[in-house]
Amino acid sequence: MKQFSRFNLISLLLGFSFLYLPIIILIIFSFNESKLVTVWGGWSTKWYAELLQNQGIKDAAWVTLKVAFISASVAAVLGTIAGMTLSRFGRFRGRTLFSGMIYAPMVMPDVIIGLSLLLMFVALAVDRGIATITIAHITFSLCYVAVVVQSRLSSFDDSIEEAALDLGCTPAKTFLFITLPVIFPAVISGWLLAFTLSLDDLVIASFTSGPGSTTLPMKIYSQVRLGVTPEINAVSTILVGLVACGVLLASYINRRQAKQRQADEQMAAQAD
Amino acid sequence: MHENKEFYPWLDAKQKPYIQIERVTKKFGDFVAIDNLSLDIYRNEFFALLGPSGCGKTTLLRMLAGFEKPTEGRILLDGEDVSSVPPHQRLVNMMFQSYALFPHMTVEKNIGFGLKQDKVPAAQIKKRVDDMLELVQLGQFARRKPHQLSGGQRQRVALARSLIKQPKLLLLDEPLGALDKKLREQTQFELMNLQEELGITFMIVTHDQEEAMTVSSRIGLMINGDLEQVATPSELYETPKSRFVAEFIGDVNLLEGRYDGSGEFGLTMVCKESDSAIQSTQRLDVAHGTTIWAAIRPEKLEISKQRPEGTPNVLKGKVWDIGYGGSFSTYHVHLPNGKAMTAVRANRERSLEKSITWEDDVYLSWAPKSAVILTD
Numbered sequence: 001m002k003q004f005s006r007f008n009l010i011s012l013l014l015g016f017s018f019l020y021l022p023i024i025i026l027i028i029f030s031f032n033e034s035k036l037v038t039v040w041g042g043w044s045t046k047w048y049a050e051l052l053q054n055q056g057i058k059d060a061a062w063v064t065l066k067v068a069f070i071s072a073s074v075a076a077v078l079g080t081i082a083g084m085t086l087s088r089f090g091r092f093r094g095r096t097l098f099s100g101m102i103y104a105p106m107v108m109p110d111v112i113i114g115l116s117l118l119l120m121f122v123a124l125a126v127d128r129g130i131a132t133i134t135i136a137h138i139t140f141s142l143c144y145v146a147v148v149v150q151s152r153l154s155s156f157d158d159s160i161e162e163a164a165l166d167l168g169c170t171p172a173k174t175f176l177f178i179t180l181p182v183i184f185p186a187v188i189s190g191w192l193l194a195f196t197l198s199l200d201d202l203v204i205a206s207f208t209s210g211p212g213s214t215t216l217p218m219k220i221y222s223q224v225r226l227g228v229t230p231e232i233n234a235v236s237t238i239l240v241g242l243v244a245c246g247v248l249l250a251s252y253i254n255r256r257q258a259k260q261r262q263a264d265e266q267m268a269a270q271a272d
Numbered sequence: 273m274h275e276n277k278e279f280y281p282w283l284d285a286k287q288k289p290y291i292q293i294e295r296v297t298k299k300f301g302d303f304v305a306i307d308n309l310s311l312d313i314y315r316n317e318f319f320a321l322l323g324p325s326g327c328g329k330t331t332l333l334r335m336l337a338g339f340e341k342p343t344e345g346r347i348l349l350d351g352e353d354v355s356s357v358p359p360h361q362r363l364v365n366m367m368f369q370s371y372a373l374f375p376h377m378t379v380e381k382n383i384g385f386g387l388k389q390d391k392v393p394a395a396q397i398k399k400r401v402d403d404m405l406e407l408v409q410l411g412q413f414a415r416r417k418p419h420q421l422s423g424g425q426r427q428r429v430a431l432a433r434s435l436i437k438q439p440k441l442l443l444l445d446e447p448l449g450a451l452d453k454k455l456r457e458q459t460q461f462e463l464m465n466l467q468e469e470l471g472i473t474f475m476i477v478t479h480d481q482e483e484a485m486t487v488s489s490r491i492g493l494m495i496n497g498d499l500e501q502v503a504t505p506s507e508l509y510e511t512p513k514s515r516f517v518a519e520f521i522g523d524v525n526l527l528e529g530r531y532d533g534s535g536e537f538g539l540t541m542v543c544k545e546s547d548s549a550i551q552s553t554q555r556l557d558v559a560h561g562t563t564i565w566a567a568i569r570p571e572k573l574e575i576s577k578q579r580p581e582g583t584p585n586v587l588k589g590k591v592w593d594i595g596y597g598g599s600f601s602t603y604h605v606h607l608p609n610g611k612a613m614t615a616v617r618a619n620r621e622r623s624l625e626k627s628i629t630w631e632d633d634v635y636l637s638w639a640p641k642s643a644v645i646l647t648d
Binding site: 157159160162163164165166167168169170171173178181182261264265 | 358364366369376385433437
């Protein structure tokens with residue numbers, strides 16, 4: 001193994017601290033005994049206990065989860081359809097326009113998406129609440145699913161669908177039993193992406209929410225304006241923990257699959 | 273071992289063709305992939321479609337499977353017009369070039385998939401899958417997924433999957449393309465045996481002429497969306513219809529000349545490579561001076577240091593190169609005007625000393641019946 005030179009080591013440390021120092025500080029201070037965020041008063045988990053008593057934060061967390069789950073699920077379905085259209089139908093009339101319109105929300109500033117959705121809801125006289133936040137989140141996370149699914153389909157062997165048709169399977173059943181299972185990992189990662197995007201969205205949710213539909217990021221933001229409390233640190237730590245667990249789990253599953261596959265292929269090669 | 277030797281249904285006027293392709297044209301936009309093609313195939317035939325890439329052979333196969341619809345003309349299967357029947361309702365199965373195995377299903381499930389679509393009872397599916405696994409010798413791999421198999425095993429799973437419904441016609445799209453040479457040759461014979469055993473009509477698409485000659489009862493040679501010649505492998509090799517066919521199938525020496533009357537044997541041809549007229553037993557009904565070609569296969573050319581007796585067709589040349597191929601040697605001979613000729617001689621005697629070597633002056637000769645005279 002190659003040894004790190006001193007220069008490499010220092011730049012590595014600088015880089016990582018740039019990325020993770022703020023988060024580490026946040027986590028450490030969530031275990032602070034003192035009520036003052038910047039003064040260390042010894043280790044304690046009392047803020048976590050206090051968190052469990054805070055109905056406002058618990059409600060907000062529940063709203064966030066609901067919105068994230070529903071919007072990610074709907075976006076996964078719609079995004080899959082869009083991704084399939086883009087990769088399957090070749091060069092139809094208006095394809096460039098269509099793909100441009102699908103990808104636009106990825107580069108559009110959140111403020112503009114939020115504002116335009118707000119204007120639309122107002123114009124249509126829709127009562128703002130959980131439903132409108134969900135619709136807004138579907139709108140902007142759909143394109144991420146479409147991109148993931150489309151890139152998976154680009155390496156998809158179309159002849160396996162033809163083989164299914166050839167063996168007497170109807171087109172609808174072919175999609176359900178052949179295409180969908182093969183692209184399912186892509187749909188799942190699209191769903192996860194949409195879920196996380198919805199989970200941490202503040203701007204669009206602020207525009208489209210109504211009374212009684214405060215999401216967790218909104219709650220945290222509004223509390224921070226009154227001053228950062230160790231309680232907020234605790235919530236944030238939990239969020240970070242959840243996301244980190246998800247990422248680790250996903251990469252563990254991926255790695256195991258890759259390893260299994262490699263072993264299988266080695267076995268197959270020896271059989272020849 | 274091969275009953276194909278006495279199998280010539282296309283010569284029997286009473287035989288009804290099993291698959292009839294009637295004046296089929298297929299256009300993709302302005303591009304004509306298949307151009308007014310007609311072809312009859314008989315029950316139990318092993319028919320090979322051969323041709324350079326882009327000649328339309330795969331398009332024709334896909335039309336038979338139902339993935340493409342003919343722009344004009346129609347396709348009849350066992351007397352029934354299937355031109356607009358979708359693929360999942362046709363009694364035709366296809367083995368794909370990429371094998372197209374379902375990656376998320378085991379070997380067993382892959383093979384049984386077709387029967388499951390037909391709502392065959394599970395117990396029966398199990399039995400037929402087991403039989404099929406035995407036929408292709410994959411019994412112990414039933415529970416594996418496709419990526420756990422070698423190339424040759426995948427190929428056999430794909431074959432089993434396309435055979436299990438006992439289709440009226442099995443289409444094979446370059447089925448052996450992904451295998452190495454040794455495995456390919458072995459599999460060719462397996463395919464032939466299987467086809468005889470099951471009595472299913474096979475149609476194979478390939479660009480490998482050796483493969484087509486080995487496995488098939490008849491070959492259709494395609495060029496530019498139409499059939500150039502349909503014949504048995506030996507007919508195609510020994511009596512090609514045109515220079516394209518002669519050059520596509522095997523190696524050939526072509527001499528261009530002019531028709532010069534019927535002569536002593538059948539016809540004579542004058543050409544600039546030979547001092548005396550070339551004689552052939554073939555007869556032609558063309559005008560004097562018409563451009564014709566003599567096609568001579570390399571193994572039908574005699575090569576000798578002394579001027580040979582007994583044949584009027586002799587060319588003089590110099591050995592340019594010798595390719596030693598083990599069982600045979602290939603001699604590249606240059607004629608005085610620079611034209612290159614190829615002669616192949618079997619190495620019957622085990623001798624390391626060659627009687628003919630580089631730079632030798634040699635005579636190339638052939639019997640009047642050995643060359644094919646072509647007008648196209």
